[in-house]
Amino acid sequence: MIKRIAKVIWNGPLMEGNGVINTQGLKNIKFSVPTRFNQDVEQSSSNPEELLISAHAGCFSMALSAELTKNKTPPKTINTTGELVMKNEPSGWKITDIHLVTKAVVPGASADVFNECAQRAKANCPVSKLFSGNCNVTLDAHLEK
Incomplete structure (x- = not known):
């Protein structure tokens, strides 16, 4: 624990x-x-939301590194930007959307393998799990040379 x-x-x-x-x-x-x-x-x-999206981008990046390393294609770099949207709804303020954009240099990884690892990281990082079912979380993952 x-x-x-x-x-x-x-x-x-x-x-x-x-x-x-x-x-x-x-x-x-x-x-x-x-x-x-x-x-x-x-x-x-x-502010609290800035800290939340920072935590999510960091957690996702570490989870992606772990997934790629398990695949025997460890990353050289992972650069993730997160955007959190909070709206004032009739019931009050609510985090409605999170969008992650990641760009990674991963020697030896194919685009398919990279995207599979990115989707697993999005689904399994602890912060993603926290948001799952509570807001819309999207990911754009780009493998760079």
Whole structure:
């Protein structure tokens, strides 16, 4: 069993307040309503959704590396970008879509093998499993030379 811990402190009312996230590896990540709901996020701040999509892109990349390595075609590089869409629905804010785009250099892998590994990684990484059934998760996987 693995445990990860995050500690969050929120100060003040929602609209004027602000918070700080501390994890075992990251310290003093600032967030607030403006950093959460505005498109332009300050460089020294983040928001819960940005952390979620970062976790998903990282988890998927590691799962893809594992799948490719099991296939005896370990990757040279995997570059994954994630996009999370959150919409204000009648029931409130909801994460509705996640789109991952990955580009990888994998010596010796065919396009078919790469795509099979990418689909397995998407289905089996722990963060993908968390989102499965809760929002639409899509993947564009590109094998590069």
